[in-house]
Amino acid sequence: MEFLILIVSLLFVLAGIAGSVLPALPGPPLSWIGLLILYTTPQMPFNYTTLGITFVITLLIVILDYVIPAQGTKRFGGSKYGIWGTNIGLIVGIFAPIPLGFIIGPFLGAFIGELIYDQNNSKRALKAATGSFIGFVASSFIKFVFCMILLGIYIHTVWKYWNVWF
Template sequence: MDIFLIIVAASLMVLGIVGSFLPVLPGPFTSWIGLLVLYLMPEIEVSVVTLIITLIVAVLIWILDYIIPAIGTKKFGGTRAGMIGTTLGLIIGLLAPIPGGIIIGPFVGAFVGELINKADSRTALKAAFGSLLGFLTSAFIKFVVAIIYLGVFISIIWEHRSVVF
């Protein structure tokens, strides 16, 4: 049973890293659930303080994930139409069978959204760049946090290797 739970926790860690780039999975929060699975194992000791701090960080990152792309779009002159276009472009980019669709989609979506909103092409391009920059910044922050959680996971497993293996 211990090995099964460790595999489940490790899978959640990997899903958390993947979720850093996919909007359907809350990356750091998924990784945190992997830490929670370790905490629930009686043979492995995980500090409650560690669990609470990592939960707070995961929730803050989850909230910032919605704010950062909007800030990027607004900072570069984007409108609500550009932000909606970014979201739709991201969904289409995920589903489209093209390489880099997850990056190209939000950019093109913001650009088209701004053009539909009657912006000139220069303003639309600037807003699209801001949207892309916001998306990449948010993904990078989530990725770093998910990698840190993976490090915490490995550290905990390593400390309890005699009990686990």
């Protein structure tokens, strides 16, 4: 039974790593749930500190995942139209049937939003859309690094208690 729990928890952690670059999957929450499942094994002492700290960081990263692309748009001179376009494009891009829609969506959303704001300034719209893309890449990188840290915690914990299980 413990082996099954180990496999399921590892699958959650790995799905979280995949979700750090695929917006359709909530990466850090999936990885954190994998840790939570790992700590439910009967032979392992429940580590409230590790789970508490990683939970707070997971919540912070989930919030920042929506803020960072919009801030990228703003930092590159985008207006509120561009920020709204980024957020709408992110949501539409997730469900779009085109490959890599989750990357193209925020970029196009910011670009279209800026063109709605000022039709005569396509250079500014392109600059704001580039900021949106950079924000998306930065957000994905942060999620990926955090999910890899959670994988490291998983591996360390399994290694530490390996002889207890088998």
